[in-house]
Amino acid sequence: MAKVGFIGAGKIGQTIAYSALVSGAVDEAVIYDIIPELPDKFEHELRHAFATKGIKANVLGTNSLDDVSGMDIVVISAGKPRKPGMSRRDLFVDNAKIMIDLAQKLPSKNPGAIYLMVANPVDMMASVFMKYSKQFTISAGDQVETMRMRSFIAKKLKIPVTSVDGFVGGEHGEDAVVLWSTVKIKGKPVDEFNINKDEVSDYVKKIPGEIIRVIGGTTWGPGTIIADIIKSIAFSENRVMSIATPKEYEKEIIHVSAPTVVGSSIGPSLESLLDEKDRWHLNSAMKDFYEAYKENLKQLEQATKA
Numbered sequence: 001m002a003k004v005g006f007i008g009a010g011k012i013g014q015t016i017a018y019s020a021l022v023s024g025a026v027d028e029a030v031i032y033d034i035i036p037e038l039p040d041k042f043e044h045e046l047r048h049a050f051a052t053k054g055i056k057a058n059v060l061g062t063n064s065l066d067d068v069s070g071m072d073i074v075v076i077s078a079g080k081p082r083k084p085g086m087s088r089r090d091l092f093v094d095n096a097k098i099m100i101d102l103a104q105k106l107p108s109k110n111p112g113a114i115y116l117m118v119a120n121p122v123d124m125m126a127s128v129f130m131k132y133s134k135q136f137t138i139s140a141g142d143q144v145e146t147m148r149m150r151s152f153i154a155k156k157l158k159i160p161v162t163s164v165d166g167f168v169g170g171e172h173g174e175d176a177v178v179l180w181s182t183v184k185i186k187g188k189p190v191d192e193f194n195i196n197k198d199e200v201s202d203y204v205k206k207i208p209g210e211i212i213r214v215i216g217g218t219t220w221g222p223g224t225i226i227a228d229i230i231k232s233i234a235f236s237e238n239r240v241m242s243i244a245t246p247k248e249y250e251k252e253i254i255h256v257s258a259p260t261v262v263g264s265s266i267g268p269s270l271e272s273l274l275d276e277k278d279r280w281h282l283n284s285a286m287k288d289f290y291e292a293y294k295e296n297l298k299q300l301e302q303a304t305k306a
């Protein structure tokens with residue numbers, strides 16, 4: 001079990017915290033937000049849920065960042081969400097300022113913690129947080145897209161989702177790519193089934209925007225999936241998940257998702273097991289990420305000077 005700090009108690013932060021606590025992976029949770037009383041009232045909600053479920057975890061909702069101390073995992077979902085029509089990268093400057101502030105405050109009280117980034121653009125925020133904190137930071141990355149892909153194929157073929165395996169990789173969002181060489185249906189290659197690959201890719205890219213348009217934000221899908229990342233770390237389950245781990249590229253730390261073993265230690269990445277085409281997609285995602293990231297860092301520098 002793990003001690004987990006949750007930075008940001010908004011829609012996704014609450015959903016992740018709830019799902020992780022109910023899964024039994026967390027024995028101590030500290031939930032922090034800057035909105036007065038929000039974490040405290042969410043703590044009450046959780047305690048009511050624990051009462052019926054018989055959950056014994058310690059939970060504290062707080063407006064003091066100092067309470068986030070001695071954590072094994074720190075989950076960061078603080079920041080602005082997208083509005084309908086926005087891209088995740090439009091959030092870069094605003095959310096990067098929050099990450100730089102947190103990067104200066106969190107590490108001294110949480111040495112050796114694994115930092116799990118959720119705020120968008122999630123992979124770039126992981127890179128920014130790690131650049132300024134020097135702490136090991138992973139991004140929830142494309143594990144969310146991976147589950148969206150599996151769920152869509154299962155629905156199309158009218159089979160249980162447990163019969164669909166495989167991963168989505170690259171940058172979380174519109175540039176994510178289905179790693180087709182990893183996709184297996186009932187253990188068989190995808191080409192043995194009547195699957196329209198473009199339709200699958202389209203769904204993975206467009207469904208979050210549609211959910212945001214109608215519901216106002218994505219919560220239950222990513223919340224449950226990201227709680228599973230916490231669980232895999234807490235119980236050292238060594239599940240293979242498409243998260244983004246830090247990689248050095250042109251002297252910058254960048255985060256791009258690939259299937260990776262997730263346990264009490266993170267890795268290895270199973271990138272080398274992909275076919276040539278999928279590896280090419282990941283390499284090109286890294287290059288695109290790096291160029292966009294450098295551009296965004298310049299904009300951030302200008303915004304902080306202004």
Ligand SMILES: NC(=O)c1ccc[n+]([C@@H]2O[C@H](COP(=O)([O-])OP(=O)(O)OC[C@H]3O[C@@H](n4cnc5c(N)ncnc54)[C@H](O)[C@@H]3O)[C@@H](O)[C@H]2O)c1
Pocket residue numbers: 007008009010011012013032033034035077078079080081082091095098117118119120121122140141144217218219222
């Ligand atoms: N990676 C994913 O799959 C995924 C899924 C959903 C949302 N997100 C992202 O997570 C972020 C949060 O989304 P949301 O829907 O929960 O938004 P939200 O507006 O409901 O919540 C954001 C919370 O962050 C808090 N906050 C802002 N600055 C803070 C700071 N310095 N310290 C602590 N808390 C702070 C706000 O007070 C608010 O409660 C967004 O960037 C969103 O795009 C990512």
